[in-house]
Each structure stands twice: as structure tokens, then as C-alpha cells.
Amino acid sequence: MPRARGLMRNSRKTECGAKQFLSGLVVRVASLALTCLISLAGVVGVIIAQSSTERSVWDAVYTADQAKRGEMLYANNCASCHGSALGGGESAPPLAGGEFFANWNGLTLGDLFDRIRVSMPADRPGKLGREQNADVLAFMLSVNQFPSGKAELEHQSEVLKQIRFEAEKPRK
């Protein structure tokens, strides 16, 4: 159950941070406390970001560097069926353009991420780890001309499920 593992990793991090924070207060190891504060703040920050349901693929959800890494992974693991230009093959669907948008419009990046994770690459499903799948997904977003930004795409399905796949740029 990789999905459960992802959640556990998250909660363990929070638990550990809180415990260390408390012990830091007690023994007044200032540096440790500071580190924990920062890491806890980081975790809280992520949680706040996660609770926002307004994010979509238009909100700069990956970085250009990540897409670059994903490009290499794509070339070695995906291009043989989906084509080097993501145009699809004899019966591997395109991963860019109208038909691709139609398949995913209105769903979330988490749905797309899990689909890739569970069934791809077809010759060895599950060959790529979560980070690598997130990189490939970042590459697909870049080819489809969704904007890149400063934060890398997450690799937890739950987080990705809060990023909507919108074919059209929402009017704000």
C-alpha cells in the first residue's frame, strides 16, 4: 500500500518534529529546538498548502529542473510507446494535446500520478519510484505548456489529488 506509506511518512515527520520540539524546550538545547522549529514550520507550511483546494496545474506546480530530469526518464521509459514528442503510438494514447486533456480534464494530478504509478511503464509497472514519476509528470506538464515555478511537484498522491487538472486556464 504505497499510498498508506506516503501518509505514514508524513505523520511520522510531524510526530518526530513535535516530540523533538518538546524535548528541546525541556533540556534547552537551543540549536536542536531551532532546527525542529524550522522543520515543524516547514511541515505546517506544507499542510497549509495542502489544505488549499484552489490549486490547479496553472499554478506553477513544478520546476523547470524537475521537468528536465523527467525528460530523461521519459525518453528511457515512456517514449518507446508514447513517442518522443508525446504524440502517442499505435495504441498508446498521446500524453499531450486534445485527447490527453480530454482524458484528464476535471480530474486531479493525483489521479494521473497514480495511473502512471500503477500501470506504467507497461513493460515493468512500478519500475519508477514516486520521485521519478513526479519528475516524469513535471516533464509532461512542461510539454503541455503549463507554467513552471519555484517548488517541485510533490510525490505524495494525497497532495497531488489537491491539484486539479484543468485543460483551460481558469479565469481569475
Added chain:
Amino acid sequence: MQEDATRRRNVLLRGQLAAMLFMTALGYAQQPSTKNGEWPHYTADLKGTKYSPLAQINASNFNKLEVAWRFKTDNLGTRPEYKLEGTPIMVRGVLYTTAGTRRSVVALDPKTGELIWVYSLREGQRAAIAPRQLSGRGLSYWTDGQGDDRVIFVTTGYRLVSLNAHTGQLISGFGKNGMVDLKEGMVTGTGQQIDLETGEAGLHSTPLVVKDVVIVGSSFKEGMTVVTHNNTKGLVRAFDVRTGKMLWTFNTIPRPGEFGNETWGNNSWATNGNTGVWTQMTVDDDLGLVYLPVESPTSDFYGGERPGDNLFGESLVCVDLKTGQRKWHFQIVHHPIWDYDLSSAPILADINVDGKAIKAVALPSKESYLYVFDRITGKPVWPIEERPVPQSDVPGEKTSLTQPFPSKPPAYGRNFLKIPDDLIDFTPELRAQAKDAVARYKTGPMFLPPVVGDSNMLGALNLGNASGGTNWPGAGYDPETHIVYAQAHQSALFPVSLRTPPPGFSDIHYVMGRNDTDFRVSEGPGFGSAADAPQPKRAPVRAAATPAAPAAAPAGGLTVQGLSIVKPPYGVISAIDLDRGDLKWQVPYGETPDAVRNNPALKGMNIPNTGQPGSVGLVVTKTLVILGDSQVTTTPSHPRGAMLRAYDKATGKEVGAVYMPAPQSGSPMTYMLDGKQYIVVAVSGGAYSGEYIAYSLPPEE
């Protein structure tokens, strides 16, 4: 006394009548048939019609259809399947089909979807490396009429399995413990037996069961970047349905002394493979004739290692049911190098042309031609002309000077890209951009030979080959009105460029690719996705890798501003009158995709229905043609999903539609049980894993 005797006789008669009715109810008095509301074969009947005379579901109530039951296939294998292509059969009150990444066989209650039994075979490595994976197209049924009822299918690892239809148990008297190893007898070269575990052979179409014979085809890996042209040779075999004993073999690559061997120049029959029959076959059991639609030899796009016409590559072959001896053949494409593969079940049609009754066979195709022959003699019903075609300039390749073109019926879909007429023309700007997009491709009439590719020549741009026109789902036919109903994908551009493979990769001189880019292996669909495909062994994170080749085409294929460069309709449905050889009607298939309807470049314009791309199967009933969308859409009239649609058979007008959660991925079928008609269709794709959905009318209907 007198009265008593009469009463007794009446009781006796009533008893006999009841027994007779009981036998009829069990179906033993007659063979399974669409006439009883059953759907006993993949294509409804042995003639490939996909026709059922049922009429309870019609234009007036199609919109009222409700989901009767669903059968999710996720757990029939180690992971969910996203390409469920099966069509169930329904015989004697039980529905049977294949499903899941393990290609399990399931028997279901046709009224509720309840699982009655399930069978699966764990084949390990043999399935993991199979050239045709996933759950396949379905299975077949046989009965002796005396209670010996069997379900027969081909496993992912290419074994022919016979099961007791009532229990799902192996039939011990069939082959070895219920199965025949189909890899036995498969050869390479001049006759070298392939390895039973790792040898290349498989099949995902259904066996053809006729009388007491089961006929099985063969298929192999896709041929884009092949490692050898000397791979496994195709063949078709017949077995005794009771014992599994082999009855005959038809060599689709003829051996010395066999008809057509000389069409393989330089003895190349001995060093080439493929040429299987991977799609559905059909049979005329009265005439005792079987119709084999044969695919391409190796490779799909380069034939330099096999000079000549290469019979029976891409030929329709008629063989004798009893002996497997060739009666006649017609080669649809000479020296095949376009991946036109004969894709569809040949349809057997008894027609009347100019007052003359003809027992015909009509072959739907990726070319969007319906090739129609007298099925006894093989003579074309309307002339099929050999016309000159463009010639190859790839070193070592010698293309046929001519190819066959039917004079009638006219093509029922676009089969080449006419420049500029077939380019998108919503606006002059889009037309101009489309012209630019094709500038570095070779364009022209049908049968453009592949070219050696580089940065200035991106490929020969054919339309319809590989995945266009009518693909494996085939077409349908109404035996009462003599009309074929065919769906065609008419925006399937397939650019092909060739390059020399890197040293040591292959013994073939040219594979798919371009000389100016890094060599990449191209795999066929579904390869390696069986339940027993290797489980995750993680690739090193951030593995060093060579950068991807520069894009050969704009993202998403040949598009301008997110729109196909091809002018709509992207897909059509046609009614083809086989008595007259003409099109009765043609309408766009499905509805305008979201990417077109919402495209900023088309804002404010009124775009008529563009139809959808893709090749899908259909059902023909008394009054309707029923088929589902290939794409998900979200429109003002329906939420996110795809629609299963009904078209009026007489006019092509859409008369109803019901919601599916994902695109149609297998051909639908229909049956009637206890007074209720059902339609079952396989859906999957995108985020939606494989599911069979049954529709029927609500109780008050």
C-alpha cells in the same frame, strides 16, 4: 373409463410437451443463436455480423437505459487493467468473458453480474514476455447439444484451454489436462521449433469454434524497431474441439512446394517471420469455408529483406474447413510495408447485385475500403483495379509497382491526406499553420513508401495505416437489409521515417527512426503488462540518461494550436449498401472533443459536430446501430464522461445516448433474458480501470 383414458393421455401429452419445452428452455433442442436472444460468438455469429434481431431497446426508450450491473475487473490480476477490450458472449443464461491483467475467464449471471465461477492460469515468465497481453478480446463456446458444454480461450502465454461451461473446471480429455500448448509447432527460419517458455507467439483474439472444430490464429511483437526479421512464422491451425488433436495447419508463409512460395524472392520465406492472423476469423459452415485475414510480414515498415509480393501477407485467404487447403486468396496490399494488417473480421453477406444472388464476403479495413468478393470463387463483386503507386527510394527496398483499388463501394473514410484540401480550414491562419506543419513531411496519395528520415525529412505522411480506418473492432452487418455499418477513424496520421539501426541491434537494414536523432526502441501496445510482468525493481533514482531526442513533431502529434491538422470529421459512421455498392449515409461519429469545442482559436465560431477519432466496435439491432465514444467530454448537456450512443439504422440520426464513466474500450454486445434486453460494454481508459457495464430499461418499460 373413456374419460379417464383421455385424461391420462392428456396428462401424458402435457408431460411430453413440458419435457419438450424444458429441453427447449435448456436450449438443447437447438444450437445457441442470436435468434434466441443469445450472443454466442464474439461477433454475434460465425458470419461476423454483430447483428441481433432484438428490438426491446429502441429509439423511443434508449435514453431511459439504466445501469443494470457493473463488473469491475481490477482484482483479476496483480494490478488493474486500463485497456479492457473484451466482448462477452451470452449462451443458455450465462455470460462468459475474459478480464483483468491475468486474462481470467469469468462466468457471470447475465441479469445481475454476479460471479458464478472464475478460472485463471498462472503462467509466470511465459505470460510476462508474451507479445499480446492483457485480457484480450474474449472467448468461445461449444456444445454437443447433450450437456457437454465448454468455454474455450487462449491464455496470455498462448495455450488453448477448454473449460466446463458449468463449473469452470478444465476438461481433462482435451489436450494435456485440458489445454493444448500452442507454441508447439511454432517455428522460425526453415522450421526451428521456438522455445516453449521464451519463444515469441501469442494471441488475444478469440478462437473460432465451428461445428466440432476450433480454429486458432497467431500473433507476434509489433514491428517498428525489430531485432530480427527472422522471428516466429505465422500460421493458422485447427483442432478437434473434443480432444484438442490438431487437424490441420495453414502456413501463412508458404513453404517450398506450397502455393505462393515464389513470392518470397531470394528464398526469403526461410528468413522472415510474422504474417499471423491476430484478428477475428469468420466461417461459412454450410459451404465449409473459413476466411483468414492475414497481417504484415516482418517488419511493418521495411521489406528489403523479403523481395516480392510476400503471400499471404495482408491477404484475405479462404481455406477449406475440413482440410485447411487454400481455396482462393486476394492480396489487399502487395509487399506490405505500411502496417495495413488485415484488421477486421471478414463479414459474410448474402447479397443481390443487379438481380443476381451472390454469397459475398466483405472485408472492412484500415484503408476504409470495403473489399467485397464472391466468397465461393474469390472474384471481386465490383472490379478491383491495380493502379500505379509511388515507389520507394530507401536502399534495398523494392515496392510493388501497383496496388489494388476497389471501384465500389467508395471509401467510407478518408484514406490519404490531400494537400491542402484535407487540412484544417476553420480559419485561414490555421490552414497556413497546418501547411507549415506538413512542410517537412512527404505527402501524396495512398501507399507513400516510408522514407529515410533526417531533420529535413521527418517522414512519409500516410493516413489510415497503422491505426486508422476500421481497426480490430471491425464492422457490423444487417442480413435483412444487406447493409454494412462501419465506423472509421479518419484523422489517423502516421508519419514513418526509417534509419539504420545501431551496430549489433538488428539484422534488418532499416528500422523506425531518424538518422539525426538518438535511436529509440519502439514497442507495441501493451507489451509487458501482463499480471506476471516483472514486479518493481526500482531504477536508480536520478539515473544518468541520454537526453531525449528533439521533438520530431509538435507535442501531441501533428497539431496546430492544439487542433489536429486534419480537417474534421475526425471519425465517421457509414451505412454501406452491399446490393448497390454505395454509401447510404455517413455521419460524424460521437461528438466534438473538448479540445476543439473549448479551443481559444475557435472562440465565437460555430463549429459543426467534428466527431471523434479512434476505432470502436458496434452492435447492430433491429432498428439501431449502437456504439460508444472513444473520448471523455464535458459538455453543457452532460457531466464528465463518455456516451454510449444509438443511431437510427435507416438515417444515421442519433436517437439516444446514455452516460458511461469512461470511453468504450471493447465492442458492445446485446442479449435478451427473461423478457429483458441488455447491452454490455467494456469501458476503461485514463484514470478509469476496466469495467463491464450492463444497461437495461427500468422495470416500467
